[in-house]
Structures are given as C-alpha cells and as structure tokens.
Amino acid sequence: MSGGRFIAIVGPSGVGKDSVMQAMAARDAHIVLARRMITRPSDAGGEDFDGVTVEDFHALHAADAFALSWEAHGLHYAIPAAVDAYLREGRDVLANLSRAVLIYAKDRFANFEVINLTADRDVLAARLAARGRETAEQIAGRLDRADARLPGGMTALHLDNSGSLDQTVQAALDHLYPDVTAQAGRVPHKVK
Ligand SMILES: Nc1ncnc2c1ncn2[C@@H]1O[C@H](COP(=O)(O)OP(=O)(O)O)[C@@H](O)[C@H]1O
C-alpha cells in the first residue's frame, strides 16, 4: 500500500470528534488534520477551520478545489483537495466528516478508514450545552441527527467516547498503528 491513509472521524455533534482528532495529532507525528472550509464565521470557535462565504464556497467548488463537500446544520462544509499532497507524502490525514458523505469518501481515497464515535444522548446534550457554540434550538436539531446510521456495509472502528478522552485516543491509535503499539508495550505514542 503506498501513500497515507484518509481517516474519517464521524459521529453525532458533541461526541468529541474534534477533541479526539486534535489529541491524536498531538500524540503521533504520522497524523495531519484536514482543515475544513465551512460557511461559518471564522471566529466561531472550536476546530481550526477556514470560514468562507456561500458565494466563495460555490466558486471554489466549481474550480474543483474540494475533495469532498456536503451540507449539514444549515452550513456548507468541504475538505480541500490540498489533502492529496499530504497523502502523497505518506502522512495519514484525519478529517471530521458527515456520515452522509462516507460513501463518496470511500470512492475518492485509495486508502480509506472510518472511526465512528458514539456517546449516550444525555452526554451529547450536556457537552453541546457546555461547548456553548450553538443555540438551544440548534442543539435540538443536532441531537435529532444523533442516531444517523453509517452507509450499509461500511466498515468502521466503533469507539464509545462517553468516558475519558485519553482512553478513546489510545484505542484509536492502537487500531491505526498496531505494530508501533506491539513494539512499545502499549505506550506507543509520544506523550503530550
Ligand atoms: N471524552 C470526553 N470527555 C469529556 N468531554 C469531552 C470528551 N470529548 C469531548 N469532550 C467535550 O465535549 C464538547 C464537544 O466536543 P467536540 O470535540 O467539539 O465534538 P464534535 O467535534 O464531535 O462536535 C467539547 O466541549 C469537548 O471539550
């Protein structure tokens, strides 16, 4: 297998996708995070992303600047085609994706994996409220999508992130880098 892997992190809003991705990248130098383009103000907080207008988003889409794009929560999202350069260098790229776009992602990337994060609904509600980025109405809309399913037949590593973030991150890294884990006696990655 040549080139890096495109690793999709999916799961309901508030489950911890961005937190898990950031912690994984901080602990393993193989990993690079895909910086998304979103039609949301750049200073909205949360993940590091490029905020663009709807007009610019459509223009970039027309110019083939995106590897993947989708709509959710009243916003447009995209993964820039620039991630291909990292994959060619052999880096593993982690990206926060909609479950609805997985079927296209599987076709778009030669080496493709999925990590599906789950958490209890009351945990999701509490985390979204504590994060404070969305209104109560927006949070209710996000919780309505919590049980969206993966496309039929899609293989994924399923991890419950209701508990500690460290445990989830370790399980994800163990899955992605089993050889490193075996060599280092299950403390494989550089400590933050
Ligand atoms: N395992 C965890 N334990 C406690 N809090 C968590 C955990 N994972 C994420 N969080 C918190 O939950 C909130 C939502 O996490 P975030 O990474 O933004 O989720 P998502 O990207 O899936 O919407 C954040 O405030 C984050 O700090």
Ligand SMILES: O=P(O)(O)OC[C@H]1O[C@H](OP(=O)(O)OP(=O)(O)O)[C@H](O)[C@@H]1O
């Ligand atoms: O189709 P779904 O699988 O339900 O996903 C819909 C959207 O929600 C997720 O993000 P998140 O909840 O982190 O919101 P955000 O992308 O707006 O931060 C995911 O990254 C998608 O952009």
